[in-house]
Amino acid sequence: MTFQKYSQDNKTFPTLVLIGTFILFAAFFISFEQMYMLVMLAILVMLLYGMSVFYEKHVDDYLSIEFPRANIRHYQGDQGELEVTIEQKGILPLFNAMLIVEMDDIVHFEGGRHVRRRYATTFHQAFNLMFWEKRTFKIPYSTEKRGVARIHHVEIKAPNMFGFGSIFMRSLTRFKQEIIVYPKKSAVANIDLMAPKRMGYHRANHSLFDDHTLPVGTRDYESGDAFNRIHWKASAKEGNLQTKDFEKASQISWCFLVNIHDEYGRGVHENIEQLLEKTAYMMHYATTHQIPYRLFVNVSSIDQIPFMHLLEGEGQKHYQRSLELLARLKLLTFTAKYERLLHFVDKHESPPAYIIHVGHVKASQLANLKRLERKGSALYFLNEEGIHKTYQGEVAMHG
Template identity: 30%
Template sequence: MDWESVFDVDYSKNKDFLLSISLLMLVLGVIFQQYWLLALTVLLISYIILNKWYDNVVAKKLKLQNKRQTIRLFPDEEEAMFIVFRNQSFFPYINGRLRFQMPAKIDSPYKDKTSGQLADFELPFSIKGNSNPVVQLPFIANQRGVAKLTNISFVFPHLFNFGKVNLQYKPYLNTEIIIYPRLLPVAGAPLIDQVIYGSHRTRISPFEDVQTIIGTRAYQQSDPFHRINWNASMKTTQLQSNVFEPVIDHSITFIVNLHTSHHQRREGLLHMERLLSYTAFLCHYALEKGFSYELFINARKPGSVPFVHTLAGDGKKHYMHCLEMIARIHSLPMTVPFGEMLYHVGQGRERRNTLIIIGELTEKSHRVIRGWHHFGSVLQLKLFDDGASIQPLERGKTAVATETTNDNESVSLYK
């Protein structure tokens, strides 16, 4: 059964009292042969049975459509959630109140009160007999994260007494609201457009794939000797040079450090949200440019890879996957030491591409990055009071933060 009926103590006491009175009237009616007492006892027992039957039926006949649905939106966007009920009984549920909880990052006209990170929602709701009503819940997303409906209950007056029926929904509701991070613009983003040798085909590039010949052309004095195609030269009786496939690498690796040296919780939260918003903007920039990119974030997660990582990809589908992954990072995550994650990032990496460091750099981080000269261009996102900017990483600069934790331990977002 999806719903569980919960009654208050007074309701149970009243039922016990009526049952005791009916038994007493039955005994007195039999002893004194008072038929009016017996008739009144029959009516009272019938009323008790009717109440008991209603209590058992009321929860079984009410269904809630629990289809899996996901609502995706950005902060400050408005949307509506639809909750479909099905009343299989001819009994109506009149003047009821539908109650549930969601994270405080959701705003709605039906928001009642907020306690910590959760908010209570309540709206008037009535159901006719044998009907399929739909509850429309308009809401506005406030900030990044994932929101789900929990502690759903439906409270309405009892049909045969002055009490109230409290139906509590027990299954997990398969409705999820994913709020993507805000896209905060980053100055200097064109620095990402670096020309590096790679495997992506292009029309014009200073690099060529010498393993792929796409044709020949007339030999020029500036051509090196090894470019001469002797077979083509013999056929045309003129020297011919090979034309190789022009290639370039436009892949990016974003490496995000959520750990911060801020001691105040509020400052640390704002710092983390800024980093994730700038990261989302850079992912969008890479999408518009058609670049391939992968993402490393040192938010701890279970599994063989202890941090958040998406494989390299491009296109809108990959972009939406990265946004959802960022949205699912907890607002107070445990973090992997940044130097430890950088070490894993560098292991087995042979392809040269553009690396962008987002977040504070530690002393260990600088030591690891100093060995990355052969990987490609390394850039850093620097934060300012009024924004952020992409700049070349100063490899010899002193670290701005120090991790004092053991490399094998989880660390809090705050020191």
């Protein structure tokens, strides 16, 4: 393991070394009895200095720091522990040492210090480590907000065993440790407006449509049943007309379109975190009701699709990927115009049953959303108050 190392010397020790050198030189000009004691004293001082230099140079040769768990996942407001292991495989111990860990302020270390200037939180742990010893420390923390906390600084401060100064050893290793904090789920009013809309492939308990590829049995003929649905073999066997019964199906796919910009299109929406919490709630609702969904956010991406996105899917794994994307969403980064995102969805995405716009929308953007609506999708708007069929600022836009 590689460390960037520097020392903070005490001025007393170099002074003693200088005095010892002078004594050793002067001993040759005085009597033997006095010279013997002076030489021994000078040699002792020089020996301590040499051992001090050796300790400083080699104390980290076999020293290692590890974080056993690569990724830790939490919801906002959870409690957890960060494990860090320090091992000395060499013969040089550490006494009265101090471990310093700095992470993003997505988490808050219990008993730590918040550095607002760097958006960081730091923790200090005193410890002793003998030679060939391995110790594991658990640092308690709480998750303060949505995001990903990474380790930016790990350092060990230790006094020099044979000197009067301190040694600072900063790890140059890029640790893969991450604490991923999912947004909390904030309930959405009027979510019951999202009902099945038209024929498709999503199975449902109650629907106006049948999937003719999924027969589930037969039932007695009822007035109004289509002639082509009569099961003739079952009718002959039962002695009365039988009708084929099919799996109910409906297309209830959702598409979330998130605009993180404010009403002027320059900054970030002031309540974007609250809107992301409501989006997480709707994704959880979709997962529990087996509704497939996709997500687009106007934050730039280096992928083939130039926006942060999640392709259509359903189930628990898809939901976990959704939370991961929301957690990793950096708002103070490169963004794209929302019009570009809408144009991309219009040209490259199949029309979903429901389009759910999240955030502010300008008149030009609303026109693009209406064009998507004319292709067969139902358009809804999600704001701090819940889900709505019309955008609250739409009346003001048109005067």
